[in-house]
Amino acid sequence: MSRTLTRREWLAGSAGTALLTGCGEERPIVPSIVSIVRAPVYDQRIYETVRRMVEEHRLEVRGRHVVLKPNLVEFEPESSINTHPLLVHAALEAFRGIGAASVRIAEGPGHRRNTLDLADAAGYFRTVPRFEDIFVDLNLDDVTRVRPARQFSRLGALYLPNTALVADLLVSMPKMKTHHWTGATLAMKHLFGVVPGGIYGWPKNVLHWAGIDEAIADLHAAFPRQFAIVDGIVGMEGNGPIQGTPKPVGVLVAGRDGAAVDATCCRIMRIEPLKIVHLRLASGGESQITEQNIRQIGESLSAVATPFELIPEFQSLRMENS
Amino acid sequence: MTIGTLASKQNRDGGWPYVRGSSWTEPTAYAVLALLAAGETEPAQRGLRWILATGRPDGGWPPQAGVDQSTWVTALVALLPPEQLGARAHARAIAWLLETTGRESTLTYRLREWLLGNPRPPEQEFPGWPWIPEAAAWVGPTSLAVLALDKEYRRRPSPAVRERIDSGRRFLLARMCREGGWNHGSVRALGYESFPYPETTGMALAALRGDRSPGTERGLAVARRFLEECRSADALNWLRLGLLAHGQLPAGYCHPLEIADRTLPDTSLGLLVAEAEKGRDFFLA
Numbered sequence: 368m369s370r371t372l373t374r375r376e377w378l379a380g381s382a383g384t385a386l387l388t389g390c391g392e393e394r395p396i397v398p399s400i401v402s403i404v405r406a407p408v409y410d411q412r413i414y415e416t417v418r419r420m421v422e423e424h425r426l427e428v429r430g431r432h433v434v435l436k437p438n439l440v441e442f443e444p445e446s447s448i449n450t451h452p453l454l455v456h457a458a459l460e461a462f463r464g465i466g467a468a469s470v471r472i473a474e475g476p477g478h479r480r481n482t483l484d485l486a487d488a489a490g491y492f493r494t495v496p497r498f499e500d501i502f503v504d505l506n507l508d509d510v511t512r513v514r515p516a517r518q519f520s521r522l523g524a525l526y527l528p529n530t531a532l533v534a535d536l537l538v539s540m541p542k543m544k545t546h547h548w549t550g551a552t553l554a555m556k557h558l559f560g561v562v563p564g565g566i567y568g569w570p571k572n573v574l575h576w577a578g579i580d581e582a583i584a585d586l587h588a589a590f591p592r593q594f595a596i597v598d599g600i601v602g603m604e605g606n607g608p609i610q611g612t613p614k615p616v617g618v619l620v621a622g623r624d625g626a627a628v629d630a631t632c633c634r635i636m637r638i639e640p641l642k643i644v645h646l647r648l649a650s651g652g653e654s655q656i657t658e659q660n661i662r663q664i665g666e667s668l669s670a671v672a673t674p675f676e677l678i679p680e681f682q683s684l685r686m687e688n689s
Numbered sequence: 690m691t692i693g694t695l696a697s698k699q700n701r702d703g704g705w706p707y708v709r710g711s712s713w714t715e716p717t718a719y720a721v722l723a724l725l726a727a728g729e730t731e732p733a734q735r736g737l738r739w740i741l742a743t744g745r746p747d748g749g750w751p752p753q754a755g756v757d758q759s760t761w762v763t764a765l766v767a768l769l770p771p772e773q774l775g776a777r778a779h780a781r782a783i784a785w786l787l788e789t790t791g792r793e794s795t796l797t798y799r800l801r802e803w804l805l806g807n808p809r810p811p812e813q814e815f816p817g818w819p820w821i822p823e824a825a826a827w828v829g830p831t832s833l834a835v836l837a838l839d840k841e842y843r844r845r846p847s848p849a850v851r852e853r854i855d856s857g858r859r860f861l862l863a864r865m866c867r868e869g870g871w872n873h874g875s876v877r878a879l880g881y882e883s884f885p886y887p888e889t890t891g892m893a894l895a896a897l898r899g900d901r902s903p904g905t906e907r908g909l910a911v912a913r914r915f916l917e918e919c920r921s922a923d924a925l926n927w928l929r930l931g932l933l934a935h936g937q938l939p940a941g942y943c944h945p946l947e948i949a950d951r952t953l954p955d956t957s958l959g960l961l962v963a964e965a966e967k968g969r970d971f972f973l974a
Contacts, residue, residue: 480923484923507713569829
């Protein structure tokens with residue numbers, strides 16, 4: 368069963384996102400809008416699916432600069448490690464279609480230094496025309512030192528890539544995966560990829576020492592103009608984000624509020640979002656990401672939820688009755 | 690790409706970018722090494738001036754001008770000939786390397802772990818080098834630091850340098866993957882085995898020059914396999930350097946023409962590897 372967004376719901380959700388950004392004051396919670404869309408396989412139908420999904424969120428990108436940030440991790444195109452290039456190309460076409468002045472693809476892998484080789488192996492050169500002209504390796508981009516609007520870790524100021532900082536809209540495009548340190552890696556954890564390896568190394572180990580969950584929350588606060596599209600067509604379960612096993616879910620999950628998107632993904636994965644530390648930190652407590660405070664559109668959670676295998680260390684994250 | 694093309698990519702400030710844009714220390718250091726090897730002194734001198742201008746008061750180098758932190762790229766600067774870089778700047782780079790360890794090897798960290806009753810993992814017995822101070826040591830920066838110190842030791846032997854080379858090599862051997870070869874750092878995480886990468890395997894083998902241990906032999910076997918399979922210029926450069934360091938690069942090996950250089954360091958390193966194959970190894974002199 369699916370439902371679409373009314374004008375009233377969209378206005379309420381947009382206002383909620385704006386009100387909740389960067390402040391610690393107590394105020395009424397206006398639900399964030401998160402859409403769940405079925406997409407059973409990576410094929411040509413994905414272009415229409417993504418176009419409709421992006422249009423439904425009524426993003427104001429006409430004449431603006433959009434940066435799509437996929438998840439590029441390893442040289443294994445047949446696995447479910449990397450965000451599928453067809454999805455990224457579909458998003459590129461969708462944002463161009465709604466009038467974006469420019470759409471770039473940018474990523475800073477945390478493990479492998481040879482980013483373009485990695486993108487080539489993952490199929491991006493074959494799928495995205497003139498890929499090399501529109502791609503920015505965030506590990507090697509020029510940087511600016513910034514202090515996130517809200518800070519949870521001991522990192523203080525961070526050097527961050529200019530391409531991501533100046534984007535009018537940063538589109539986080541992670542895979543729906545489990546993660547062996549944080550439980551799940553979705554739109555928020557995915558922002559580790561904007562931290563420049565050229566400054567901090569491969570992996571970006573300073574973030575681990577600063578506290579992974581706290582650093583994730585810092586980065587989430589550093590990029591207030593975000594949208595998320597999570598690739599859950601085939602996710603990864605078990606020992607993610609690299610050595611896990613493919614998990615077909617057949618969905619895309621999208622929204623402006625990364626914490627709400629991630630909480631929704633967790634519920635699809637049958638992981639209790641309130642037990643994910645960085646989600647609680649970034650959402651300023653529990654209430655913002657409770658199910659009743661997220662306005663779900665499209666497919667219902669119950670229609671698409673499927674339990675992801677969890678490693679023994681994270682069995683306690685499992686939602687009850689899963 | 691030829692040495693002339695490399696020279697043509699030099700920024701007006703004297704440094705080199707990774708691909709295009711601002712100058713960074715890593716591409717500049719490799720470009721200067723490649724240009725010096727080719728006898729192209731004028732652009733190399735301009736590059737050296739850029740490097741000297743970006744050095745930090747603590748003796749190290751930042752990855753990019755304006756970044757207020759010395760990092761692993763100091764090892765690349767230390768690979769430059771002191772007679773070209775300047776003896777004082779070179780000595781300060783070596784001193785910075787000698788003083789730098791991964792955070793897990795610092796007295797403060799070890800004391801804290803001891804007070805908490807946490808046993809020291811075997812792979813933390815020997816200090817390596819981090820990408821950036823205040824972080825843990827990893828295979829990549831440790832390999833580069835060992836290579837820089839080994840070059841220094843050949844020029845000017847000293848017990849302090851010898852000690853860090855030896856401990857760095859032990860660090861690498863302790864971090865070898867079970868199947869041979871090297872990942873970035875940990876042999877395993879949460880009980881799961883790490884698998885080796887071509888580029889880090891090549892780097893570690895280059896740093897383990899002269900080591901005849903069974904571990905190195907297993908690493909060489911993995912490197913020979915990667916050499917057949919790998920499709921990355923960066924990784925192939927390091928695999929060739931690693932195998933060359935042990936006299937194991939297959940005779941008549943040709944770099945596949947269809948594998949493109951993605952960055953200027955790929956190009957510089959490729960030119961340096963070609964020189965090393967002719968017996969002029971920039972890691973040695």
